[in-house]
């Protein structure tokens with residue numbers, strides 16, 4: 001008998017999960033029994049993740065991949081997925097505002113292109129590679145990293161990021177409709193600020209102490225998200241038990257969207 005929300009026998013792929021939110025998600029999926037493939041371009045981060053995972057006895061396979069290079073993605077896909085013809089869970093985690101300017105009028109066309117490439121087009125590329133395998137197996141869970149920014153605007157990232165996340169939310173709805181009949185669910189999670197070291201630095205840089213405190217006071221649960229808040233929600237959507245949930249854009253923001 002398998003336990004509730006177990007991911008035993010499941011194979012997952014998560015992009016850009018050497019550190020940050022993705023790392024937390026990878027560890028949680030592995031803790032629940034999945035074999036997790038992690039593709040990231042940071043060799044040091046991957047080594048740390050490998051060591052951590054080995055110490056815990058988890059099955060995490062790391063691979064050095066620059067996700068901005070199509071040939072590297074194709075090679076990783078051939079090695080990790082195409083040969084085994086097995087992939088149950090795809091987490092499109094790569095993304096971020098890439099430190100492009102907050103103010104719309106200061107954003108260049110290049111700022112828009114690079115943010116759209118990593119947040120949206122990479123998810124398109126990976127979904128197009130992975131979905132045929134899921135269709136053949138009549139089973140799949142796709143979870144896209146959306147954002148509060150894509151639903152309500154952002155208080156610290158710019159219009160390019162909000163628009164890219166809005167686009168991935170729409171992609172989520174369309175894939176849910178198109179591939180539901182093939183046993184595949186597709187959902188997006190939409191966190192507000194998650195307290196990774198990178199985001200803590202960005203908030204400090206872009207908001208005064210007073211503004212940060214005011215924002216916190218307006219969040220009904222009076223705190224920002226931690227990585228584990230996000231990892232638990234993703235793990236649930238990745239489970240067999242969540243098979244009737246598709247096309248959702250799940251807010252993970254402590255109720256912040258109701259007040260700011």
Ligand SMILES: NC(=O)c1ccc[n+]([C@@H]2O[C@H](COP(=O)([O-])OP(=O)(O)OC[C@H]3O[C@@H](n4cnc5c(N)ncnc54)[C@H](O)[C@@H]3O)[C@@H](O)[C@H]2O)c1
Pocket residue numbers: 016017018019020021022039040041042045065066067068092093094095096097145146147148190191192193194195196198199
């Ligand atoms: N952190 C937040 O507050 C927050 C909030 C809402 C949504 N999100 C979304 O969650 C996802 C993860 O965010 P994060 O803050 O953990 O990200 P992050 O910026 O901390 O990046 C994590 C990893 O991405 C890897 N990476 C970046 N570009 C790469 C590339 N071209 N090829 C391979 N690896 C690459 C880095 O090496 C790093 O290990 C993103 O889609 C982000 O938009 C984050």
